[in-house]
Amino acid sequence: MIHLSPTAPGLLARERTIAPPGYHRWLVPPAALAVHLCIGMAYGFSVFWLPLSHAVGITQAVACPREYGLLDELFATGCDWKISTLGWMYTLFFVFLGTSAALWGGWVERVGPRRTGVVAACCWCGGLLISALGVYLHQIWLLWLGSGVIGGVGLGLGYISPVSTLIKWFPDRRGMATGMAIMGFGGGAMIGAPLADQLMKFYATPTSVGVWETFVTLAVVYFVFMMAGAFGYRVPAANWRPEGWVPPAAADNAMITQGHVHLDVAWRTPQFWLVWAVLCLNVTAGIGILGMASPLLQEVFGGRLIGLDLGFGELSPAQKGQIAAVAAGFTGLLSLFNIGGRFFWASLSDRIGRKATYAIFFLLGLVLYASVPWAAGTGHLALFVAIFCVVLSMYGGGFAAVPAYLADMFGTRMVGAIHGRVLTAWATAGVLGPVLVNYIREYQLDHGVPRAEAYSVTMYVLAGLLALGLGCNALITSVAKKHHMSPEELAEEKKGADDTHQHFVADVAALRQEVGQSWKVALAWAAVWIPIGWGVWMTAQKAVLLFR
Incomplete structure (x- = not known):
């Protein structure tokens, strides 16, 4: 029987994420991409506005009475939402993304990327589930609370979780490293929007426009990808530096x-x-x-x-x-x-x-x-x-x-x-x-x-x-x-x-280990490039219409 020390670090502790000797740094960007491709769907939420604008009427929107104010619309179940009302979700996304990143940035540095990524996954995917309930009950305040507020917090934490880690892994290519991860946030809608469109068509019935079912499906898919990304994060050991890299000389x-x-x-x-x-x-x-x-x-x-x-x-x-x-x-x-x-x-x-x-x-x-x-x-x-x-x-x-x-x-x-x-x-x-x-x-x-x-x-x-x-x-x-x-x-x-573990990597040993892990790198990158490739293909098909 294995007895764990009461002081042993937990699964989400930063100590558990320190990379062992020979860890391949190119395994970290795919983990970051996995998280960013999921939360990047925030850019593609407009794909839901038109179906949600006739969620009650199904084939034709049912307008709310003229005397209804915003408070009435928040709780009304018998009339459809305006697209302008739904559009407030974008404002909530950006406000809570920036606010959460500012408020908990220091916490992210202390606890490390893994715990932050897990919390981000729970917030973003949990927010989608709350939004699904809001669509099912036709309560727009639940959409704002779920995806806008709670999901917005997930956006902020998920967005910044890999930044510090990637910069430490790639001191020789800081811009490229962060560019690879943040590229995923821009690409999330390219994958998520056409996927959501197909899911809504699949789930649509004479009594449902298929949005709440799509939210649930996306929440499950995104949770799997984001958790895989969060547990794929590793931080370099103290004093680690890339093979053959020498920091630039200081200058005033x-x-x-x-x-x-x-x-x-x-x-x-x-x-x-x-x-x-x-x-x-x-x-x-x-x-x-x-x-x-x-x-x-x-x-x-x-x-x-x-x-x-x-x-x-x-x-x-x-x-x-x-x-x-x-x-x-x-x-x-x-x-x-x-x-x-x-x-x-x-x-x-x-x-x-x-x-x-x-x-x-x-x-x-x-x-x-x-x-x-x-x-x-x-x-x-x-x-x-x-x-x-x-x-x-x-x-x-x-x-x-x-x-x-x-x-x-x-x-x-x-x-x-x-x-x-x-x-x-x-x-x-x-x-x-x-x-x-x-x-x-x-x-x-x-x-x-x-x-x-x-x-x-x-x-x-x-x-x-x-x-x-x-x-x-x-x-x-x-x-x-x-x-x-x-x-x-x-x-x-x-x-x-x-400083808990001193895993200073000997250059020769690290290089040998990196070569041995090349198949892991290929597999990790395939996991993110396959959906990216599908999104590019779907986007290219639409772009061709411009120049016909």
Whole structure:
């Protein structure tokens, strides 16, 4: 009989996640991708809005009485929800993602990625189950509570759980490593949206639109993937470094610090708030475009999308349905560039530096946003689409490069917690971007501006935001050494898991072990690339409609 010591660390303890000698670091990114591909479905939740908007009427929406206010709609069971009411889920996602990442970032650093990943899985998948109950009982407050609030907490914890770990495993390729993981968040909707669409069709009956059943199915599938990812996380042993890698020499003016800044100090530095502003401005512009991509293309090009010289308002309902299918291809293409940009730009930042990469985002973005009205006026669809594809690649790249930017300036010791605080910029942008874009558009339309021209002022405003971002990025400098933790403070912080096991890896032995584990790496990557490949194929089929 085996007797466990009462002081033995639990299964979710950080001590249990320290990698043994010879552990293959390329097993960690697939684990991160498994988690991010699941929570990334938050971007694809709009696939549920139309079915939920006639969940009571099934074939036709049953409108609520005119005298109903918001409080009445929260508990009404006899009438259908408006899409605008359902859309509040996006705001809840972004607000609670940023808030939870900021509040519990320090806890994530203390307990490690495995426990954080398990909690994230329980929140995100449990939230889907509560949402399923909300659909079944037709109580929208349960959807907001389930997926919006509880699921939003799962989003925040799941999003930051692998960041610090990956940066420590890949000190030689910080941008690429975080880009691979955060690429999954952008790709979650590419897989989840078509999967959900097929599930809803499968479950639909004369008395159900199939949404609550789809929520339950997704919750089960996602829970399996997220738990596999959480238990696949490993943290490197103290003093570990990649075979043959030598840290860059310290320099007084270098952006990459050799020290570590404590969370409580980092957020009080001007560099923290400048990076916060850089992320917020980049995301505000990008998320505004992402949210209006489909109507923008339809209203700007109208009948030209299907070979007719007609404006949007002149089209019949059937013709509008045709151009909506084309616009879905446009949205899918933007998703591909959003995903690819996360890996491409983050990897490029390893070569040219994070500050230079963000300078490209803002300079090139400013030119492209300002060029949109001109591109629309020329009527060249391919040029118009190309501009937005590049813009969305930089939107994704901004998310992927920011953890490495923070690690460069504040060190790797508490980068996960610092990243969590910075993500409040995303929560802010998630509200600011869509509100700014939608209200400018409505103002233009109310004042008689043609639909095809209603987005011109919006693009110039977004270009102005990018100009502000360029200025903030230019002001970022290295963090003063006085803010670095002293050797004594660093030693105190390292007490616990990192020092519990001294698994310093001998380079030769580690290399031999890595070769021996190559089949595990192939299997782990296959587990995430198969669903990604399916999502790319489904998206490519829709994107082809753009250029028929």
